[in-house]
Amino acid sequence: MDLTIDPDRLAETAASGLATATAIVESLDALAGAAGDLRSRWEGEAQSAFTRRSSALDAQWRLHAGTLRLASERAARLAEEYRRADADGARAVLGL
Numbered sequence: 827m828d829l830t831i832d833p834d835r836l837a838e839t840a841a842s843g844l845a846t847a848t849a850i851v852e853s854l855d856a857l858a859g860a861a862g863d864l865r866s867r868w869e870g871e872a873q874s875a876f877t878r879r880s881s882a883l884d885a886q887w888r889l890h891a892g893t894l895r896l897a898s899e900r901a902a903r904l905a906e907e908y909r910r911a912d913a914d915g916a917r918a919v920l921g922l
Contacts, residue, residue: 833912837905843898850891854884 861880865873 831908833905833908836901836908840898840901840905843894843901847891847895847898850887850894854887858884
C-alpha cells in the first residue's frame with residue numbers, strides 16, 4: 827500500500843477549512859444579532875425557551891467551528907512538515 831501526500835493540496839484544504847470556520851463564526855454573529863432583535867419582541871416563557879434553544883445551538887455550532895479551525899491549523903502544520911521532509915529527503919538522496 828502506498829500513501830502519497832501532496833503538501834500543496836493539503837495546505838489548500840487546510841486554508842479552505844480555516845475560511846469555512848471563520849465564515850461559520852461570522853454567520854453565527856450575524857444570526858445572534860438578528861435573534862436578539864427577535865428575542866426582544868417576546869416575553870415570558872416564549873422568550874425563555876427561544877433564548878435557551880438558540881443559545882444551545884449557537885454554542886454547538888461554535889464548538890464545531892472551533893473543531894474545524896483546530897483540524898485545519900493542524901493540517902496546515904502537517905503540510906509544512908511534509909514540505910520540509912520532502913526537501914530534506916531530496917537533499918539527502920540527490921544532494922540538492
